Structures are given as C-alpha cells and as structure tokens.
Amino acid sequence: MRTIYWDSGQDEVHLIDQRLLPGELHYLALRDYREVADAIRQMAIRGAPAIGAAAAFGLALAARRSRATAREALLHDLQQAAGVLRQSRPTAVNLGWALQRTLKVAEETEGGADELRAAVLDEALRIAEEDVAINKRMAEHGAALIDDGDTVIHHCNTGSLAAVDWGTALGVLRMAHEQGKRIHVLVDETRPRLQGARLTAWELEQYGIPYAIISDGAAGYFLSTGQAHKVIFGADRVAANGDVANKIGTYMLALAANDNQAPAYAVVPTSTIDLSLAEGKQIPIEEREPGEVLNIQVGGQAVIPAGATARNPAFDITPHRLVTAIVTENGIARPPYSSSLRAAVAGKLAG
Amino acid sequence: MRTIYWDSGQDEVHLIDQRLLPGELHYLALRDYREVADAIRQMAIRGAPAIGAAAAFGLALAARRSRATAREALLHDLQQAAGVLRQSRPTAVNLGWALQRTLKVAEETEGGADELRAAVLDEALRIAEEDVAINKRMAEHGAALIDDGDTVIHHCNTGSLAAVDWGTALGVLRMAHEQGKRIHVLVDETRPRLQGARLTAWELEQYGIPYAIISDGAAGYFLSTGQAHKVIFGADRVAANGDVANKIGTYMLALAANDNQAPAYAVVPTSTIDLSLAEGKQIPIEEREPGEVLNIQVGGQAVIPAGATARNPAFDITPHRLVTAIVTENGIARPPYSSSLRAAVAGKLAG
Numbered sequence: 134m135r136t137i138y139w140d141s142g143q144d145e146v147h148l149i150d151q152r153l154l155p156g157e158l159h160y161l162a163l164r165d166y167r168e169v170a171d172a173i174r175q176m177a178i179r180g181a182p183a184i185g186a187a188a189a190f191g192l193a194l195a196a197r198r199s200r201a202t203a204r205e206a207l208l209h210d211l212q213q214a215a216g217v218l219r220q221s222r223p224t225a226v227n228l229g230w231a232l233q234r235t236l237k238v239a240e241e242t243e244g245g246a247d248e249l250r251a252a253v254l255d256e257a258l259r260i261a262e263e264d265v266a267i268n269k270r271m272a273e274h275g276a277a278l279i280d281d282g283d284t285v286i287h288h289c290n291t292g293s294l295a296a297v298d299w300g301t302a303l304g305v306l307r308m309a310h311e312q313g314k315r316i317h318v319l320v321d322e323t324r325p326r327l328q329g330a331r332l333t334a335w336e337l338e339q340y341g342i343p344y345a346i347i348s349d350g351a352a353g354y355f356l357s358t359g360q361a362h363k364v365i366f367g368a369d370r371v372a373a374n375g376d377v378a379n380k381i382g383t384y385m386l387a388l389a390a391n392d393n394q395a396p397a398y399a400v401v402p403t404s405t406i407d408l409s410l411a412e413g414k415q416i417p418i419e420e421r422e423p424g425e426v427l428n429i430q431v432g433g434q435a436v437i438p439a440g441a442t443a444r445n446p447a448f449d450i451t452p453h454r455l456v457t458a459i460v461t462e463n464g465i466a467r468p469p470y471s472s473s474l475r476a477a478v479a480g481k482l483a484g
Numbered sequence: 485m486r487t488i489y490w491d492s493g494q495d496e497v498h499l500i501d502q503r504l505l506p507g508e509l510h511y512l513a514l515r516d517y518r519e520v521a522d523a524i525r526q527m528a529i530r531g532a533p534a535i536g537a538a539a540a541f542g543l544a545l546a547a548r549r550s551r552a553t554a555r556e557a558l559l560h561d562l563q564q565a566a567g568v569l570r571q572s573r574p575t576a577v578n579l580g581w582a583l584q585r586t587l588k589v590a591e592e593t594e595g596g597a598d599e600l601r602a603a604v605l606d607e608a609l610r611i612a613e614e615d616v617a618i619n620k621r622m623a624e625h626g627a628a629l630i631d632d633g634d635t636v637i638h639h640c641n642t643g644s645l646a647a648v649d650w651g652t653a654l655g656v657l658r659m660a661h662e663q664g665k666r667i668h669v670l671v672d673e674t675r676p677r678l679q680g681a682r683l684t685a686w687e688l689e690q691y692g693i694p695y696a697i698i699s700d701g702a703a704g705y706f707l708s709t710g711q712a713h714k715v716i717f718g719a720d721r722v723a724a725n726g727d728v729a730n731k732i733g734t735y736m737l738a739l740a741a742n743d744n745q746a747p748a749y750a751v752v753p754t755s756t757i758d759l760s761l762a763e764g765k766q767i768p769i770e771e772r773e774p775g776e777v778l779n780i781q782v783g784g785q786a787v788i789p790a791g792a793t794a795r796n797p798a799f800d801i802t803p804h805r806l807v808t809a810i811v812t813e814n815g816i817a818r819p820p821y822s823s824s825l826r827a828a829v830a831g832k833l834a835g
Contacts, residue, residue: 155789319795322777324675324699327787330780335789346777346794348675350700350733354769354800357735382701384708388739418705426673426697429681430781436678438506438686443697444670449705 134293134339136183139190139258144197146190150177151294155335166195166214173221173228176326180295181369181405182264185227188218189235189257196239196250207246211239211253224378224419224448226370226407231260261297267402267462268299275305275365275400275460276312283309284317284361286352286390289380290332291367291400301367301400303333305460310342318344319361321352323380325425325445349382353389364390368401375453375470376413377401381446387455396457403461403478413450421445485644485690487534490541490609495548497541501528502645506686517546517565524572524579527677531646532720532756533615536578539569540586540608547590547601558597562590562604575729575770575799577721577758582611612648618753618813619650626656626716626751626811627663634660635668635712637703637741640731641683642718642751652718652751654684656811661693669695670712672703674731676776676796700733704740715741719752726804726821727764728752732797738806747808754812754829764801772796 137148147160161177163169169191172178178187195214201207215232222228235256242252292303309316318337323329330346337344355361364386370378377399390397423443459466464482466473476482488499498511512528514520520542523529529538546565552558566583573579586607593603643654660667669688674680681697688695706712715737721729728750741748761767774794810817815833817824827833
C-alpha cells in the first residue's frame with residue numbers, strides 16, 4: 134500500500150485522503166503545489182515522513198506548472214512554492230528537510246529550466262523510494278525490541294499512512310508480527326483527531342494483528358496492572374539531546390511507562406532528528422483550532438455545550454529521560470543521546 | 485441546583501438524567517428501587533456522593549412499595565433491594581456505605597413495618613442533607629489551596645451533578661471563584677464518557693467560571709509549559725494508605741502534575757475513604773462495555789472501523805505518593821495518609 138505516488142502520465146501527485154478513512158479508501162489527485170499545501174494543512178495527508186515526501190512532490194508540481202523558461206526564474210518560483218509548503222505544518226521537521234534537500238538539488242543542477250524540472254522530480258521520487266527503504270530498515274531494527282507475547286501500547290498513527298509505506302513505530306510492530314511474534318496492540322485512540330482509532334486500528338485490521346482501542350487516559354491502567362509491557366511511538370521532531378516532539382499525549386504515555394519500568398521507544402528516520410536544536414523546548418508547538426476538540430458526537434448527538442471553548446495543542450515534548458531508545462534506519466540509539474543521535478545521523482551507530 | 489430530591493407528594497425520587505445534558509435538563513421520576521439501580525448502572529446518575537444518596541432513596545422506595553406488613557418481612561425486602569442496588573456500580577464506596585447506613589437504621593428502629601418505612605425515608609433524606617452540608621465544608625477547606633490567578637486542571641465531573649449539591653473537586657473551584665479568586669479551569673474532556681466536556685463545562689458555564697476544554701492527553705503539555713499550576717479531582721474510593729481510585733485517566737494526570745512539581749489534590753467526603761482496604765490494589769475496577777469507547781462520531785460521521793474492538797476500564801488507581809493532599813469535610817489530610825486519613829474519618833484532623 135503506497136500512501137503517496139507520482140502519476141507520470143498526468144503529472145500529478147496522488148495521495149490517500151486520510152480524512153475519509155476508515156470509511157473510504159480514496160486517492161486525491163493534485164496538480165498544483167498549493168493543493169499539496171492545503172492537503173497537508175487540512176491533514177488529508179499526515180505523518181512526518183509522508184509530509185516530507187508530499188512536500189517534495191509539491192515542488193515537482195511547482196516546477197511542472199511554472200511558466201518560467203529561464204533557470205533563475207524557475208528557481209525563484211521553486212523558492213516561493215517552498216515557502217508556501219513550509220508554512221503548512223510548523224512542527225514536523227521532515228517537511229523542511231525534504232524541501233531543503235529538493236531545492237538544493239535544483240540549485241546544484243546545471244543547465245536550463247527543463248533540466249531543473251527533471252532534477253526536482255527525480256529528487257522527489259528518490260525521497261519517496263528512500264522513505265520506503267529507510268522505514269523497512271527501521272522496522273527491522275525495532276522488531277528486535279519486541280518479544281513474543283508482548284502487549285504494546287501505540288500512540289497516534291505511525292504506519293504506512295504516515296509514510297510512503299511501512300511507517301515508523303507501527304512498521305516495527307508489523308515487522309515483529311511478520312516475524313511470527315505473537316503480539317497484541319493497545320491502540321491509543323489519540324484525541325482529538327483520533328488517528329489511532331481511525332487509522333492505526335484500520336491498518337492493524339489489514340495486517341491481521343490483534344488489537345483493542347483504548348481511551349488515551351487508560352494507558353496508565355494497563356501499564357500499572359501489568360497488562361501492557363511496552364509503549365511505542367513515532368516523532369515529528371527529535372532534538373539533539375533526545376527530547377521528542379510527538380502527537381499530544383505522548384509525554385503522559387511515556388510518564389506512565391516510566392513509572393512502571395516499561396520501556397518507551399521512539400521510532401524515527403534520521404531525517405526527523407534535528408541536531409540544530411539543543412533541546413525540545415526549542416521545538417515550535419502547533420496549536421490547532423478548538424473545533425477539533427469540540428466537534429465530537431456520541432450516539433449521533435452533540436455532547437459539548439454550545440459556546441464552549443477549547444485549547445488544542447497538537448504536540449508535546451517528551452523529555453529524553455523518559456525515552457528508553459530511539460530506533461532509526463541506522464540502528465538503535467540509546468542514552469546518552471547527545472552522542473548516539475549524532476552517530477545515528479552520521480550512519481556510525483555501533484550495533 | 486439539586487441533582488436528586490424526594491417528592492413526598494408522589495413518593496418518588498427525582499433525579500437529573502445526566503445522559504441528556506448539556507442538551508436538556510430533565511428530571512427522571514422513579515417509583516421503584518429497580519429503576520434506581522438501572523439509573524445508576526446506565527449512568528443517568530453518576531458521581532460517588534450522588535450515587536450514595538440515590539441508593540438510600542432507592543431503599544426508601546423499596547420500603548414504600550413493599551407489601552410487607554410485618555417488620556421481619558420488610559427487613560427481608562430491604563435487604564434484597566440493597567443487594568440489587570449494591571450490584572449497580574462496583575467501584576464507588578459511597579453506594580455500599582449509604583446502603584449499609586440506611587439498613588442499619590431500619591434494623592435498629594423499634595416498632596412495626598410502618599415505623600421502619602418512616603425511618604428509612606428519614607435516613608435517606610438525612611444522607612442527602614448531610615451531603616450538601618459536607619460538600620460545602622469540603623469546598624471551604626479546599627478553596628484555601630487555590631490561589632488568585634491559578635489555572636487548574638480538573639478531571640471528570642465532580643460538581644453538583646456528582647453529588648446532591650456543590651460536589652467535591654468542582655465545589656472547591658466554585659467556592660474559590662465565589663471568594664473572588666480569579667481562576668481558570670482546563671477541563672479534561674474525560675474520555676470515554678466525556679463527563680468533563682459534557683457536564684463540567686456545562687456547570688462552569690452556570691457558575692461563570694472561565695474555562696477551556698482539553699483532550700485528556702494535553703494536560704501534560706499545559707503543566708510542563710507552566711500554563712497550568714494545579715490539578716484537582718474527586719474519587720470513587722480512597723484506601724487507608726491514600727491510594728485513590730478515580731475516573732480512568734486520573735493516574736496519568738497525577739503523574740504529569742508530579743513530574744512538574746504541581747500539586748495534585750483529591751477532594752472526597754470521608755464516606756469515600758475505605759479504611760478497611762489497606763491499599764488501592766484491593767479496590768475492584770469496573771470494566772465497562774467497549775461501545776463507550778467505539779461509539780464516537782466526528783462531524784456527524786463514524787470514525788472507527790466497523791468490527792473494531794476496545795478495552796474500557798472505568799477507573800484507575802493513583803498511588804498515594806502522587807497525591808499532594810486529600811481534602812475532606814473535616815479538613816485537609818496530608819501524607820503520611822496512614823495516620824491523617826484515620827484522623828479525618830474520626831473528625832480529629834488538626835488544622
């Protein structure tokens with residue numbers, strides 16, 4: 134299952150509209166980079182690696198649709214498009230990483246506008262292909278941490294839908310399952326947008342992995358009663374010291390794991406590690422609109438008083454002291470992260 | 485606002501059907517103790533003190549409707565009714581406490597069936613009146629812990645609706661507000677049944693206290709960024725060592741408070757303290773049906789895959805080490821709870 138792919142016949146990027154899942158599996162066909170920015174902003178596509186690939190394809194669309202004939206004019210159009218795409222989600226580092234990488238290729242490619250157009254598309258395709266390979270390597274490294282018989286709590290959606298394929302934390306669980314380990318997944322529903330209940334449960338159904346959905350506040354109960362053994366999650370950005378920015382609720386989940394001596398694993402491609410930030414406090418936290426919290430019904434009825442207000446931070450920071458290990462495509466980083474994350478990024482992690 | 489009262493003209497107990505809030509303020513009129521047991525089981529009425537008063541009125545209904553003419557036959561009917569009422573919710577200790585207290589009065593009352601009928605109703609009315617007085621004293625004690633300018637995170641619903649009037653933790657915030665302290669409340673929506681978003685937000689609107697609803701997983705973000713200063717909650721049962729059984733999610737909230745040196749206060753009448761249980765592990769935890777987790781819609785649409793399964797524990801145990809103080813009607817108990825809770829129950833708490 135590919136979450137995102139390039140249609141070279143139509144010069145379009147196709148991506149699963151995750152807002153329609155689990156009811157409907159529908160691919161959006163986007164022809165303009167502004168449509169890509171909108172799809173990211175409205176979370177038709179979400180998940181840090183998926184957003185990175187989408188943004189790179191957005192630049193490819195900008196290159197295709199630009200009327201520029203001169204090299205400099207096209208570069209100018211690409212930079213402008215990158216600016217719009219970069220604003221679509223502020224927390225995920227992969228977005229900026231993929232844009233920067235693709236822009237750099239454009240700048241360094243010799244020749245005229247057409248050569249640049251081809252180079253930008255090639256780079257976007259390369260980012261998508263690399264994402265699949267990287268995620269599979271992450272899954273293989275991470276599966277070694279999962280034991281036969283484990284019950285694992287998983288937060289948000291980090292599966293194929295969050296990437297081009299495989300995903301991060303959920304890819305680890307899928308790989309462990311494919312290796313024949315009997316695992317059970319407790320799926321944090323992940324309010325307010327319910328990515329766990331909507332998307333992770335749907336993916337687990339596809340993979341045939343046993344699971345049960347739980348309220349986010351119930352994770353502590355399962356850990357403290359010994360019914361859950363490990364917790365696992367992805368990340369939208371990891372600081373140089375190992376602090377993890379991830380979907381709201383991750384910090385409390387990691388606290389509950391820590392309080393019960395259960396390991397808490399973050400699974401991230403090295404493109405998610407931002408060595409330019411010393412610590413998590415420097416990571417910008419997106420606050421989304423209150424309607425995501427308030428627009429909820431039970432049994433078909435509105436349940437929240439008319440006129441009620443809400444606060445809706447989309448991410449929180451899990452301090453590195455609560456993170457047992459960070460799984461990357463280059464191996465498993467363990468504390469002290471100040472050295473192990475640098476080694477992971479450089480591809481020089483021992484073991 | 486009375487959540488529950490006796491209609492002496494009709495010999496009925498009237499109580500707010502909390503399932504219809506915030507849309508509709510409707511009182512159920514119950515004529516049979518089995519209807520009271522159903523109302524408790526289906527959570528038309530909920531909140532430990534409210535359930536206690538409802539159960540006592542249930543016995544009053546059983547006494548009224550019993551055809552027994554002899555004292556012993558009526559006592560037998562009352563015991564049978566108490567057995568049914570006791571089964572309606574397993575975790576809240578007030579239920580058993582109110583039933584036991586009312587049965588004891590019946591047993592100790594001299595005379596025939598009519599004298600017993602009158603005594604049982606009198607005792608139920610007394611439990612309800614005492615609840616109001618007790619909760620107001622709790623609110624006064626607890627308000628001393630709330631400072632002008634505080635932002636406080638509140639879990640579940642612990643207001644008037646959870647009691648006969650005033651409530652426990654929310655009564656403390658209401659009292660602080662009435663004393664002129666400027667407070668802001670972050671309302672945990674409290675999945676799966678959303679008692680915070682449905683009921684606590686509705687009550688705060690009535691009292692004119694500023695608030696915002698948050699996803700339960702967001703509490704840690706507000707505490708770690710210094711935007712929330714304290715957390716407060718009620719309890720369904722407190723063990724002799726200070727371990728607190730309360731609505732699912734309380735344990736993770738207390739962990740987040742603790743990790744940020746923010747105080748975590750439990751507010752409970754002494755009837756909620758169960759000195760017969762040494763520690764929280766001995767408290768039975770009710771697991772409710774998966775539909776409460778799964779039956780959720782966003783924007784009018786189902787969001788959970790058909791056939792998905794869920795686990796739904798209704799309560800968790802917050803270890804006493806995470807509880808800064810336990811506010812009772814007899815004063816504020818602080819660690820070590822093994823001595824202070826006994827003093828609170830005996831009405832001999834210093835200060």
